[in-house]
Amino acid sequence: MKKNKKIAVEQLEIGTFIRLPVSWKDHPFLFGSFKIKNTAQIEIIKGLGIKDVFFDPDKSDIQPVTSDNINTPKTDEHTLAALKEKMLLQKSEKIEQQQKLKRDLKKTEQQFTRSVAMMRSMVSKVSSRPLNAVGEAKELISNITNMLLSSDNLALHLMSDAKNDEHIYHHSLNVAMLCMLMAKELGWGREEVETIGIGALFHDIGKLKVPSTILNKRVELTTPEENYIKQHPLMSINFLKLADSFPDAAKPLIANHHEFLDGTGYPQGLKADKLDKLSQLIAVVNEYDILCNGSNQTKSKTPSVALGFLYKNYSKKLNAEYVSKLIKMLGIYPPGSIIELSSGQFAMVISVNLQQLLSPNIIVYDQLVPKDLMPIINLQDENMTIVRSLPAASLPPKIHAYLSPRDKISFAIGKN
Known part of the structure; x- marks a missing residue:
């Protein structure tokens, strides 16, 4: 496993996996760590006012551009500002969607807790x-x-x-x-x-x-x-x-x-x-x-x-x-499954839509995103795939604490 290293933002290319050295709230991306998909993302990163990012060679498809081949194009500031504003709006909307999903999950959890209490009462009677x-x-x-x-x-x-x-x-x-x-x-x-x-x-x-x-x-x-x-x-x-x-x-x-x-x-x-x-x-x-x-x-x-x-x-x-x-x-990855994504990130499946089993809702580990705001995303929406399932015990301690995998798996049915 190669150690992450700093690279200049001018060295970024599509296919490089990076971690931004700024707070999650200070950029328009859903995650603080991700693989670059297009040139627009590179332009947005350049517009953040940072000189360097952390590069992960193990999760990247390509090596960063060498200093000899750096060709920094001029950026249309108005286009860049509009694109950034659009991404921030999309990020805000996704956060709101995620908060709603969390509230719905909380209601399902409360109903399940009531069902457990009812179960205990029934057995005692x-x-x-x-x-x-x-x-x-x-x-x-x-x-x-x-x-x-x-x-x-x-x-x-x-x-x-x-x-x-x-x-x-x-x-x-x-x-x-x-x-x-x-x-x-x-x-x-x-x-x-x-x-x-x-x-x-x-x-x-x-x-x-x-x-x-x-x-x-x-x-x-x-x-x-x-x-x-x-x-x-x-x-x-x-x-x-x-x-x-x-x-x-x-x-x-x-x-x-x-x-x-x-x-x-x-x-x-x-x-x-x-x-x-x-x-x-x-x-x-x-x-x-x-x-x-x-x-x-x-x-x-x-x-x-x-x-x-x-x-x-x-x-x-x-x-x-x-x-x-x-x-x-x-589905292949039922609720409770710990998975590794095509982005190289680790996640946990928290629910499956019974009509769309290949697109479960997952929570994703990102060290720059506060745990209480951790994204709940749909795989299909984010164009990610699952690489493999793995035991929770194999997760590094920080990721294990963040995702909080269940020792015991319990299910509840709710409307999607």
């Missing part, structure tokens, strides 16, 4: 006030279904990390959201969308019967402990016997969410002919969320790696149509 718990769950699922079925312009947003004592609620909501979204994409009717949604909300409730010393154990489980945990789907069914208003149609998918088509799942080792389509769908989504969020004994995978892992390693265990649908629905 199952044994004492089962009718209330099921009624609240049906209302929550009905509201989500209304949003899903009334709009084709939906986005999947990345949410904040789960607190230590809320992982089960985040996981249950993740599975419910993705199952309902997939059911819609598969063309299922409202009744089936709601059935898989309410079943997913309560699919892990049996884990509340597992001692925390086993559930939160950070070393490998003993065989008896592992066998005990594997009974939690049936514990969930027993738990829900207290609620006679709980839909019978949702119970099989709760009992079977860890069953595999080849009979290697648990707790009953059922095979494909004994598993209905709702059970097969929740098994796919549940496994994906477990891979993303890991457990005390397993390491989390990045969202894109988790999708690839499912595709490569579960061909005999999970419904291939549903796995393919999940991959198609989330």
Whole structure:
């Protein structure tokens, strides 16, 4: 890796990657670091009143002009001023658009937080006030279904990390959201969308019967402990016997969410002919969320790696149509993915428009842009592409702190 060096602005060429030595608010560009795309950008930089910029040879397509070949053209000051004013206006408009997007994301986050609180309340009421718990769950699922079925312009947003004592609620909501979204994409009717949604909300409730010393154990489980945990789907069914208003149609998918088509799942080792389509769908989504969020004994995978892992390693265990649908629905780089851009910058995917999967919204690291103003951009709008996905742990500490990648991946559905 070559060290960045200072070069004169007269040495700039299209294809050189630079960092401006001025505050973000003192120039009209969206980023303080970027690859020069056209001569107009060079002219704008020359008009900033700076003599030098920092040149990054690793991210550049071309070396800067040598001093022997410098040919400084005369700049039309009026044209330059008009161009700069136009860029500043565009920058201001983009900042406003980004602030609106941030406000919308904040609303989605607040709704998600309320859903987590509702989830906690519902679970606490199952044994004492089962009718209330099921009624609240049906209302929550009905509201989500209304949003899903009334709009084709939906986005999947990345949410904040789960607190230590809320992982089960985040996981249950993740599975419910993705199952309902997939059911819609598969063309299922409202009744089936709601059935898989309410079943997913309560699919892990049996884990509340597992001692925390086993559930939160950070070393490998003993065989008896592992066998005990594997009974939690049936514990969930027993738990829900207290609620006679709980839909019978949702119970099989709760009992079977860890069953595999080849009979290697648990707790009953059922095979494909004994598993209905709702059970097969929740098994796919549940496994994906477990891979993303890991457990005390397993390491989390990045969202894109988790999708690839499912595709490569579960061909005999999970419904291939549903796995393919999940991959198609989330895109190659799902929310939470850490990516490197064609510009050489690092970014994190924060949401995907389900109708434009190749153009996710991302936040981009730029050391000259304050974190609270970090750009949320659409890849397509900025004419950038993704070079690769990478684990968050591989990010330099400064970039990691700026992007704040999630240890646990949680999703919420909102209108785009």
